[in-house]
Amino acid sequence: MSKVVKKMMIDDIRTAVGEHRDLLVLDASKVDAVSANKWRLLMHSKKISVLGVRNSVANAALREVGIDLADSLKGPSTIVWGAEDVVALAREIVDSLKDCKNLAVKGGTLSGTALSASDVEKLSKSPGRKEVLGQLVGLILSPGANLAGALLGAGGTLAGQVQSVAEKTE
Structure with missing residues (x-):
């Protein structure tokens, strides 16, 4: 060649x-x-x-x-x-x-x-690039999701109790 x-x-x-x-x-x-x-x-x-x-x-x-x-x-x-x-x-x-x-x-x-x-x-x-980014986003968002779940859980319980008290007083 x-x-x-x-x-x-x-x-x-x-x-x-x-x-x-x-x-x-x-x-x-x-x-x-x-x-x-x-x-x-x-x-x-x-x-x-x-x-x-x-x-x-x-x-x-x-x-x-x-x-x-x-x-x-x-x-x-x-x-x-x-x-x-x-x-x-x-x-x-x-x-x-x-x-x-x-x-x-x-x-x-x-x-x-x-x-x-x-x-x-x-x-x-x-894991590939997409999987690693997904895991990273999940780790970043998990504390906020846990906090929102805790607030919504307690808020839902409180709302249910207020509603039951309101129904009894009527």
């Missing part, structure tokens, strides 16, 4: 990845063509980008943007990125492993930190 072609491929990978710093590396070499096409279409529908790469070219392109995947980029490699956050990406990939038996996770990166295949599995089981 000429240096010009290699430079063009590096630029294409760098452009495709863009600002994403959370990537996963898969081995899709043993997946048959029909299953691979179905899997790629499924990933596309979930806004997950899939790119089959040459390791040396991908490693050079990713190093230029500050991502080191040298440990994961061994053997046939496919890079995936996208979804709403890295946890959703990991969940989708781990879920697709059940349907596509020959697909394998090799590793990835989370904000510049290298991940192993087992780390990706653990990441898929952790």
